[in-house]
Amino acid sequence: MPGTRVTIKDLAKRMNLSVSTISRALHNNPSIGAETTAEVWKLAKQLGYFPNSVASNLRRRKTNMIGVIVPRIDITFHSHVISGVEEVAYKMGYNVTIYQSHDSLEREVAITSILQTNMVAGIIACLALETQDCGHFARFNNQKVPLVFYDRVSNDLEASKVIIDDFDAAFRVTQHLINIGCKRIAHIAGCLTTSIFSARLDGYKAALAKNNLPFDQNMVCCASDLSYEEGARCTKKLLKLTEMPDGLFCANDYTAIGAIQVIKKNNLRIPEDIAVAGFSNYPVSTIIEPALTTIDDRAFEMGKTAARMLIRQVEERDTNIASETIVIRTDLIVRDSTRRQPVQP
Amino acid sequence: MPGTRVTIKDLAKRMNLSVSTISRALHNNPSIGAETTAEVWKLAKQLGYFPNSVASNLRRRKTNMIGVIVPRIDITFHSHVISGVEEVAYKMGYNVTIYQSHDSLEREVAITSILQTNMVAGIIACLALETQDCGHFARFNNQKVPLVFYDRVSNDLEASKVIIDDFDAAFRVTQHLINIGCKRIAHIAGCLTTSIFSARLDGYKAALAKNNLPFDQNMVCCASDLSYEEGARCTKKLLKLTEMPDGLFCANDYTAIGAIQVIKKNNLRIPEDIAVAGFSNYPVSTIIEPALTTIDDRAFEMGKTAARMLIRQVEERDTNIASETIVIRTDLIVRDSTRRQPVQP
DNA sequence: TTAAAATAAGCAAACGTTTGCGTAACTTTT
């Protein structure tokens, strides 16, 4: 019978049992006899029965769907996070539906409406760049739908977070550049209204201060979108300074690669003339020449952690929604772009 | 009232109307007076009503969920396809849920069960490498759930497909290598039981034949997983041949990059000694030096096309399920890795 | 041997919508 779906009603009729018995049998409920249970399972297999989770969700008033909001899926970092989310969600019996905000607040708001309409069990989100006010997420607190932010998080909202210590990571990168002898370290920053990028700038400043190096505003250039092109643009600007930098810390790997290409075109040596470091450990950082020193932000791990955290909150919903924050450990990965002979003091 | 959700029943009570009237009003059904409709909408906004799509889906016996099965989300090609799928799905009012098969048949089968349980409206899938027999997809034909394969497709199943013309693309790449003067062109192939990779090999052979160049089995090396490492391994093998190749066509960009790195390490010049071309136009192909000549497979476009095709089939379900095949146009992108002075005949 | 307890299964409502059909009240036609 093509087009028709076999339901527990059909099973009930065929076996002269009530639908409730069938339902309980299929859940291996002990109040149904072992023999009956076995026969129900057998017939279910035979008839190709598949439970209808839509009906089940309606009755149970909850789905097993996790909604994920990312700025863009085709950005390496996010696709790795999603991969991690899917991995644990699958193992825990949850489904994952994804939405791209394209860094637009308007779209992010629309997506939250869709998620509410779809009765998702929980939400994992990375805020759009445009988003300052998170009011549109507040509704989930009322509906007791757990919410976990990752990477770009909201501070004015009661919600769990999975982040890396951007300040610390930036500090360590900068300290590393100092350790190999850099005296004039420039920074290509991201959009500073975003906390992660301002934290990276702060970490950079702190490392300079700790080592008694002066901070020079001219040595910081803000890239609007963290692309190759912006990295190249900023680098050209930095190379025109009367006192050229001898080290460069970029807020992500893309800008770092744009920087490397410009530096090489200017016949400067990396790392001898300028040492370069990035942030994120994208696959491309091993391909560029010289290979790029960077921070591994462990995106996959971040996704897995966020999913685990969310699912735990979903399943403990009745007890309490304690919002928690997990900081993922990052690794400094040193490659040729900063591999100099250490300076002798 | 936190935790409680307002339903059309609530609206009905508050307005002394029946639920059917509310439902119709919210769908702007003309059989409801304009004034009433306006008031219903007003109260709905005021009370923060959100439709419950789970209930709606159950009643309508269809969801607006598109299931996507990819080998891995964090592979550039697939994340771009997904991005395209999400883009058109969002605009057409569909949701996207994603699953990774990890190229495992077992997992792919399990995922199809989940999709059936979840009553997805349609499915977009790229077959797992392990998958030879597509019996587990047959159930969707019975249930009249449209199915669109992309990239790696099944030939023994009635289903729609979005593909590129791998034969043609490979032919054009090879012809290009011949045009710039290559006489001994090697090929790093993918798993030849997969149709796209055998098609690429065939296109390569056809171009050789057309130009009266001999085909030499030793000049073909199969990479098991299309990674950098496999590309490097194959290249080392090819460089040991008594008659070294002067051109190399790789089945994807990753192997091409592995190849370039090995060739450079052997102090051979690209493209003068060996010209190299890849396949897929991954972002990294512009970063490697020399920049890689490759085929742009237009993954984003592929995703959009697959989604459009699927949604059309979903919405025309009653009329007929004509399975169709769309071939996406590919572009040969010439970069420095094959930029030689053209030979003078 | 009878009461109490355990076992196995059924009844029916509920989850929140959608929709075919029915029916008032009102308007238009002949």
Add this chain to the structure above:
DNA sequence: AAAAGTTACGCAAACGTTTGCTTATTTTAA
């Protein structure tokens, strides 16, 4: 002025499960 048509809405069933409560039967305890 009666018949026909239109407008605006209600009734109730249905979608496929889940689950609290009840009931019939069997087993155990006293």
